[in-house]
Amino acid sequence: MNLVKDIHTEKSTAIKQDSTSAKTELVFRMLNYTLGESTFKHGLQKFMADRQYKTFFGDDIWLCLTEQAKFDEKLPESVTVNEIAASWITKDRLPVVTVHRNYEDHTATLTQRIKKSSTTTTTTVSKYGTFSNCTSRFDGKVNSNVEASIDSIVVYKDCVDISDKNALKGLPMLLNEPASTWWQGIKSSITTFEDALLELRHAYGYAKPPSDLQRIVFQGTE
Numbered sequence: 001m002n003l004v005k006d007i008h009t010e011k012s013t014a015i016k017q018d019s020t021s022a023k024t025e026l027v028f029r030m031l032n033y034t035l036g037e038s039t040f041k042h043g044l045q046k047f048m049a050d051r052q053y054k055t056f057f058g059d060d061i062w063l064c065l066t067e068q069a070k071f072d073e074k075l076p077e078s079v080t081v082n083e084i085a086a087s088w089i090t091k092d093r094l095p096v097v098t099v100h101r102n103y104e105d106h107t108a109t110l111t112q113r114i115k116k117s118s119t120t121t122t123t124t125v126s127k128y129g130t131f132s133n134c135t136s137r138f139d140g141k142v143n144s145n146v147e148a149s150i151d152s153i154v155v156y157k158d159c160v161d162i163s164d165k166n167a168l169k170g171l172p173m174l175l176n177e178p179a180s181t182w183w184q185g186i187k188s189s190i191t192t193f194e195d196a197l198l199e200l201r202h203a204y205g206y207a208k209p210p211s212d213l214q215r216i217v218f219q220g221t222e
Contacts, residue, residue: 023089026158031065031081033151035074043068096159099135129162131170138200140179146205149174150197167193179204 032040047056047064062082069075100109134156138149153174157167168190175183182203190196 024085026155027085027088029151029155031084033148035065035069036072039068039072039074040065042072098133101135129160130166131156131162131173133160134170134174137174137176138179138204139176140182140204144179144204146200150200154197164193168196171196 035043043065044061046068047061050064051060059082062080062085066075066081069081070077075081096114097110097112100111102108131153134153136149136152136156138144138146138153140146153171156162162170171193172180172183172187179200186199190199
């Protein structure tokens with residue numbers, strides 16, 4: 001037995017599994033946002049009800065989400081969640097989409113670049129490790145959706161590998177009036193990015209801890 005070769009193989013496999021797990025988490029977050037919380041929740045409930053005490057494969061969960069999304073008319077008939085998820089999870093890269101909005105003529109320009117998880121990671125972190133290119137903004141006005149804004153900010157942060165320290169420093173650039181004034185009043189008491197998001201939820205919406213998603217899925221209650 002070639003012990004060195006086996007160890008290297010195990011390490012490579014572990015790294016690949018960690019990468020896949022991280023991307024799967026991003027895909028779940030994206031689906032919860034794009035399909036809608038109700039469709040996402042009911043799709044997972046259907047998956048667990050159908051496969052309870054049974055063996056299942058990874059594609060089974062995508063099938064249940066597809067069926068629920070089409071039932072709720074959230075997905076075209078020609079598209080499946082499996083196709084969407086596979087394009088993210090099975091490839092050694094992540095698409096980073098930037099939206100530039102023109103509020104004067106009511107248009108938006110979308111650009112996409114590829115972030116690979118291997119050799120380009122160091123360059124990507126040093127060049128894109130801030131919110132300087134993030135176009136998401138939150139103003140705290142009556143019609144503002146704090147959860148949608150936070151989801152957008154967190155997905156951007158994860159995709160470009162922004163550290164929690166840099167994220168906390170850069171958060172003010174994503175806040176417009178009156179939220180920016182609110183931030184000036186509390187920023188001295190905030191020490192972590194997680195605390196900052198929690199305060200945003202407390203101030204402008206209902207604060208759902210991470211355990212709420214599990215409770216919603218497993219118990220089917222709000």
